[in-house]
Amino acid sequence: MSRLHTVRSLMRAGLISVVLGALLAGTAARAASTKLPGDFGPPRGEPIHAVLTSPPLVPPAVHRNYPAKVIVELEVVEKEMQISEGVSYTFWTFGGTVPGSFIRVRQGDTVEFHLKNHPSSKMPHNIDLHGVTGxxxxxxxxxxxxxxxxxxxxxxxxxxxxxxxxxTAPVGMHIANGMYGLILVEPPEGLPKVDHEYYVMQGDFYTAGKYREKGLQPFDMEKAIDERPSYVLFNGAEGALTGDKALHAKVGETVRIFVGNGGPNLVSSFHVIGAIFDQVRYEGGTNVQKNVQTTLIPAGGAAVVKFTARVPGSYVLVDHSIFRAFNKGAMAILKVDGPENKLVYSGKELDSVYLGDRAAPNMSAVTKATEASVSGTLTVQDQVQAGRALFAGTCSVCHQGNGAGLPGVFPPLAKSDFLAADPKRAMNIVLHGLNGKIKVNGQEYDSVMPPMTQLNDDEVANILTYVLNSWDNPGGRVSADDVKKVRAQPAPAKAVAEH
Known part of the structure; x- marks a missing residue:
């Protein structure tokens, strides 16, 4: 009986062993055959060296129907570059640019990543790619x-x-110095074809000096912690995408912009003035929103916007937290060339004076001055009366109806030593605006006056003649011909601070 019991025990153990072996083998087989989402198998073909591009350029589309091994080689360089005209800053960069080089791969690719830190660098660095699982x-x-x-x-x-x-710690400082960029992981089928692809990335910068303060500016940690940027910029510099560096397209072409926000602090309200996004892949994901005016891009986030250029002109890219655009630098230009389409956009069809109810009783003075100018009988008194009506509807909101201005905000025109010192320069200010410090009647002002480009030569002449002959100012006369000559000249480089 004992021998029989032993045989049965051995048979039972052997059966259990076989069953366990089969279960383990089945589990291993299932594990081997189960792929992660986005895993399309091992790489095929020879390794590919990724094409990296500097902003605003984007590498060509992948055009592959299989996963590959892609080798990315990215170098960290610490370098001094211009952040604004006459202002330099020591940037820490991926690839020598801000933002860093654009990387483009295909979903399912195996990426061999090489990060090189140039020997001239003073700091260690690393890289966190939000497209990496690990x-x-x-x-x-x-x-x-x-x-x-x-x-x-x-x-x-x-x-x-x-x-x-x-x-690398302190993380915020490394990002604030320009260490960010974008990596695109294309779906297996690729992205729909467009005529132009561009790379734009917003960042906020914290310098010890004020906005546009000249010279080499160091990083200011206190401003960064308090989230008080000196600059908010597209592609790392004021004017990086304007003038001869503007983006370009033609009427009828489709434009795709990969828009990132490096931060380190601010959320971007990305908007293209005069365009409506046909599609937005918000937060960089796969969901698509259509007919979008402005899209939010969080710090450390990105979006893909696509639209068609319908009519020619200069389209301004801004952060629509709008002071960042006009007072901190977050502005770029897309220049669209081609034939006009008046059915879509007419351009200006009318330019006439509108004064509202407050000046309606005096409209006859403007009409009289216009008629007198045509007939050659215009007097100083005609101009003063017309100028009073125009001033009420155009200038009095800031400079007040009595010309007193607002202390410390809008300079006075009444009994103004600034005006008396050079009455003619007022034409330049009205036509071209004024941005910079000036001193009026002993008080310093540092506000912005926009150019009054909506006023014609007669209107400017009449307003200034009214001002010169009011509120104890020295008197005098400005003619439409005087204004015409000044309008033809280039705008002054800067405000004259002293009189």
Missing amino acids: PGGGAASSFTAPGHESQFTFKALNEGIYVYHCA
Whole structure:
């Protein structure tokens, strides 16, 4: 009986072993056959060296129907560059630009990432790519001292447009110095074809000096902690995408802009003045919103906007937290060339004086002055009466009806020593605006007067003649011919601070 019991025990153990072996084998087989979402198998073909581009350029589309091994080589460079005209700053960069080089791969690619820190760098750096699944987005594997190179590998599992940035302590300082960029993970089928693709990234910068204060400006940690940026910029510099650096398209062409926000602090209200986005892939994801006017882009986030250029002109890209655009630098230009389409947009059809109810009783004075100018019988008194009516509807909101201005905000025109010192320069100010410090009657003013381009030559002449002959000012006369000559001249480089 004992022998029989032993045989049965051995048979039972053997059966259990076979069953367990089969279960384990089945589990292993299932694990081997189960792929993660976004994993389309091992890389095929020879390794590919990624094409990296500097902003605002974007690498060409992938045009592959299989996963590949893609080698990315990115260098960290600390360098002094211009942040505004006459203002320099020491940027920390990926690839020598702000934002850093644009990276483009395909979903399912295996990416071998090389981070190199130039020997001239003073700081160690690393990289956190928001498109990486793994600790720190790669930051834990890429800490790189000056003169060294680090390598790690990841599989691009999720399609989308993702921010990358340095994550070395103090993280905020590294990002604030320009260490951010975008990586695009294309879906397997690629993105729909467009005529132009551009790369724009917003960032906020914290300098010890004020906005546009000249010279080499150091980083100001206190301002950064308090979230008080000196500059809010597209592509790392004021004017980086204006003038001869503007983006370009033609009427009828489609434009796709990959828009990122490096931060480190501010949320962007991204808007293109005069355009409506046909599609927005908000927050860099796969959902699409249509017919969008303005899209929010969080710090450390991105979006893809697409629209068609319908009519020619200069389209202004702004952060619609609008003081950032006009007073901190967050402005770019898309120049669209081609034939006009008056059915879509007519341009200005009428330019006439509108004074509202407050000046309606005096409209006859404007009409009389216009008729007298045509007939050649215009007198100073005609101009003064017309100027009074025009001043009430155009200038009195800021300078007040009695010309007293607002202390410390809008300079007085009444008994103005600034005006008396050079009455003719008032034409320049009205036509071209004034931005800068001036001193009037012993008090300093540093506000902005926009150019009054809506006024014609007669209207400017009549307003200034009225001002010169009111409120104890020295008197005098400005003619339409005087204004015409000044209008033809280029705007003065800056305000004259002293009289």
